[in-house]
Amino acid sequence: MSYVKCLKAKESGTEYPIEPRTICDNDFSPVEVQYDYDAMRGKVTRESIEAGPRSLWRYKDLLPIEGEPRAGFNSGWTPLIKADRLAKKLGVDELYIKDDSANYPSYSYKDRVVSVAITKAAEFGFDTVGCASTGNLAHSVAAHAATAGLKSYVMVPHDLEEGKIVGSRVFGPTLVKIKGNYDDVNRLCAQIADRYGWAIVNVNLRPYYTEGAKTHGFEIAEQLGWRLPAHTVLPVAGGTILPKVWKAYQEFIKLGLVPDNKPAMYGAQAAGCNPIAKAVAEGSELFHPQKPDTIAKSIAIGNPADGYYVIQHLKESGGFAESATDPEILAAVRLLAETEGIFTEPAGGTTLACAIKLIESGRIPRDEPICVCITGNGLKTIECMAGQFEEVEPIEAKIAAFDTLVAGQSQPVVVG
């Protein structure tokens, strides 16, 4: 049984049946899945969720699928880490890392949205799926499509990191490299969706796809012991995840699963692609598109289609947006690795770097629970770390050579 009611336009309120659809015909605003929350009360409970599988499908009642899941059986339910060593370093009392660099099977938060989109594509009877991607989505679509036995076309910018190209191609999709940046890829994909009858996960399956991002927020709340962090810092690219984590929090509040602590949301962007942070800093409701120039390629979207809604949620929740330079991003990647043993991609470095700046500026108080959301894995973008470490010279396979090496290091070594 599903609690899904219909699709509803975010602005005009026009209702549509559950069908492949990107936008409202009247005003072209996004359409969102609506649920029957009244029917959920007393049925969707902490206990019913806790009895579910250890995957994102434990929140199936709050996702827009009709039958059983067709993909993502092991996706989601990633670690929420109490980051005490990092907290101490930053001088804050209570810090958590939601770690989607450990998501399955493609090591980014995209496995959440794609699990729902592929299930929906199968329900609608599509045999081909596709996406416009900065890399992580391509990787995830290719992997999930392979599992579900669907054909896939993944469209990416031509200069993507090799880890994401190989990580996608190994699953056998048709990978299309497009000359230009992500915004060029996205523009072309809008035209492809018009012409071909495929399920483009972030176009005509977008209302379903985006709902999968809620599971990131549901898990934070449940893993925190059925409460919400006071402050949640998320990366902002196209603008999918931040409004959906906000929606997840609001749904749990509405269902009485967590107390309403008025959670604040914060957006993180790279300084080389910060249309939202710039608009927020200027107090503007609208953003101006930018040409991205940053190592954080997975969030290098200069014309975020959902940017307007991100700005709204940041304001509504009492949060803010910040941006970080490439050196700050790399320093944060290393800080997270050295303190908490998590190797994230530059997007994660951006989120942490911005969280640090928000803490230091006093926007985020040091004595309230903070959650920093890590959405991707550093092993897919190792070229970004070039020049970060000194060359390691090989030594002779002799104990004397090792002794000399150790003697030359500043750290005391206990032998014996």
Next chain:
Amino acid sequence: MSAPVSVTVPAALRPQVEGQETVSAPGATVGEVLCGLREQYPAFGEKLFPNGGEQINRSINIYVNEEDIRFLDNFGTPVTDKDQVDIILAIAGG
């Protein structure tokens, strides 16, 4: 009068232009061409510029030769019949 400039229309807007994939209107700038199209197809114009206003629907992006006009001179961007003008709806992704 300048030669008509062709403009491609996304599927969602084609009902307002009799199902055509491409429409055209004379004009020396993007603004003039869109103004001509508003006159030819009032329902289409209303979708582009809601409530008869001058502010374009924020879900609609206009490109000249594959460049967003917001990086050019916006509605003042000069165009000729040799240029490719596309109307494309904003879609999210990543």
